[in-house]
Amino acid sequence: MKKSYDISELGDFANDLEKKINSLQGKHQVTEKQLFPDSWIAKYTKFKNWNEFASNAPWDGSFTDDSKKLEREKFVSENSNFKSWQDMINKASSDYVSRQISD
Structure with missing residues (x-):
């Protein structure tokens, strides 16, 4: 037996969710702080925040520098x-x- 639900009360929620999803379409500039907030870094790495994580990398420069790919992969897998x-x-x-979406 199928149940049916009245979702009319979800109107504002659904509209808000749709706006949030639409705002994420396309290309966006996201900072390291936005992508890797302190709580995220603390949960998934051995460090407390992005600055600590990045400053402990065994090379100078960017994490996106492909000339450091092997060092970067080793650092990420170990830390x-x-x-x-x-x-x-x-x-x-x-x-x-x-x-x-959830904010």
């Missing part, structure tokens, strides 16, 4: 719950979207 930088970015991005 986080992720096997690779891409895995870390994927999870952080997914969590970022979830935070934007």
Whole structure:
């Protein structure tokens, strides 16, 4: 037996959710602080915040510098719950979207 539900009360919620989802479409500039908030870094790495995580990397420069790929992959796998930088970015991005929708 199928149940039916009256979802008319969800109107404002559904409209708000749709606006949030639409605002996330396209390309966006997201800072490290937005992508990797302190609570996220503390949960998934051995560090308390992004600055501590990045400053402990064994090279100078950006995490996106592909010339440091092997060092970056080793650092990420040894100091986080992720096997690779891409895995870390994927999870952080997914969590970022979830935070934007739920706020």
